[in-house]
Amino acid sequence: MSPGAAVTVAGLRMRYGATDVLHGVDLRVGHGETVALLGPNGAGKTTAIEILEGFRARSAGEVAVLGADPAHGDEHWRARVGVVLQSWRDHGRWRVRELLAHLASYYTGLGRRPWDAGELADAVGLGGRAEQRIRTLSGGQRRRLDLAAGIVGRPDLLFLDEPTTGFDPQARRACHGLLRDLRAAGTTVLVTTHDLHEAERLADRIVILDAGRVLADGTPAELARRIAGADRVRWRHRGRPRVHATDDATAFVRGLFAAHGAEIADLEVRRASLEQTYLALVRAAETSPEGAGR
Template identity: 65%
Template sequence: MTSAGDRAKRPVVEVRGLRVRYGPRDVVDGVDLTVAEGEVVALLGPNGAGKTTTIEVLEGFRKRSAGEVRVLGVDPERGDEAWRARLGVVLQSWRDHGRWRVRELLSYLAALYAPYRPDVFGADELLALVGLTDHARSRVGVLSGGQRRRLDVAIGLVGRPDLLFLDEPTVGFDPEARREFHEVLGRLSATAVLLTTHDLAEAEKLADRIAVLVAGRVVADGTAAELAARIAGDTEVRYRLHGREHVLSVADSTDYVRELFAEHGRAVDDLEVRRASLEDVYLALVRESEPVSA
């Protein structure tokens, strides 16, 4: 019998050696990537790194030049309507549907999924999930930015997808709208999520794992802590001792601070231990991995 732990590890995305060539150049150059059932993976990278192209291949909207790709066990180039019904897609923005009322729109879309997904979300259930119950009869065009983004997620979730794609989900959001959106995603424990973002804090908050894509290649893949450990090396320790400021780089900050206080006790003041942030790690990876211009 397969345990719950085993099921949680089943891959919903498997990519090996993915290449996409435009003319003489590989914009995606040998990407390997996996996403497990129920896992949230963030794909980070500078503009032109190949993030959007990679996602389009996984969604079945773009053909690859080489490599092996399986999404929900199917080659995306051969995915049929039943396969597509198992995917959810949330783009950067939707500009249609303005005259629809929120509940009517979700009910209509649910009916389109029904032949393929017998467990499709009911409109009221979905409205409760994304926090729009009080706006069920509102026209889409009058929703606030944060409310509209909640609706975007609801549209992506209508078919109760096994895998949800999020493309730059909070671009242009104010802090409150971003927080609301994150709360919605926090309720999707059963759905695997692959998101692209330039927001490093968002990636660190939402993702179980982060893959960094530079010049068409995955140059790092792991949790934020694992990436920091790979790049950071020493930890910076700052403190004041007898009025004098000290700044040191140490390999083991825990041992150093313990010994510092054992020797000097309360004479140590303004202690600060700074480990590499995700931003530090990301910038270091990009600098190391970007090709040198001729």
């Protein structure tokens, strides 16, 4: 285990009857890091996150979250952890500010300094809805309230399960901005998402999970280079087509223009992408002996 990490997982296994959902998963999330957990439906993402949150008992393996086993975390440990679920049963008759103030009082009682309810409503884009009853909110507005409820206690570690589901583009940008602010303030974030572009924008590191196994772990750029291959640069020099594969397209193009200047025409750079990486890994996993048996 890694005492300097916010989350450390070693050999995590989960079995339901005769079915293994997680097969010896290893994971480390450093303090202040944002890690995205990617994978198709049924990959085991939600099961893994629920174990880390302390909501589900594991079958085997070692887990430490903020220095404690989440299966035995007390209320002071839980106050340091924020959780944004895909959905939750809210209190429809409560008003937005009323609910956030009630949640904040719990953290105050445990010696933490929660968000002011009004300031938090403004931060998630619900300032104009602060006195509105929750049952009258739209789906996207309820999702903003989910996020507010997850961060009201200013958590040291935040778990996000598909955080921007139902958001319009403007709300998604606002959410991403808020998450970047939290990261800048030192909050550790572990997010599950199906949105590859969202993972690239938000995450310092990406972990790809499929069929309960970690397929890859690295920054978006590292994964793209490792799996999808090098960037490809195409151009014409004195009318002749050229192509070159490189791990650093920017440096190569700079050198190309320094050497040939105006003689370069029809320049095109195709960068290895996270989407290519993800699809290649999942296809390979599905055709492997383990994947074929799913």
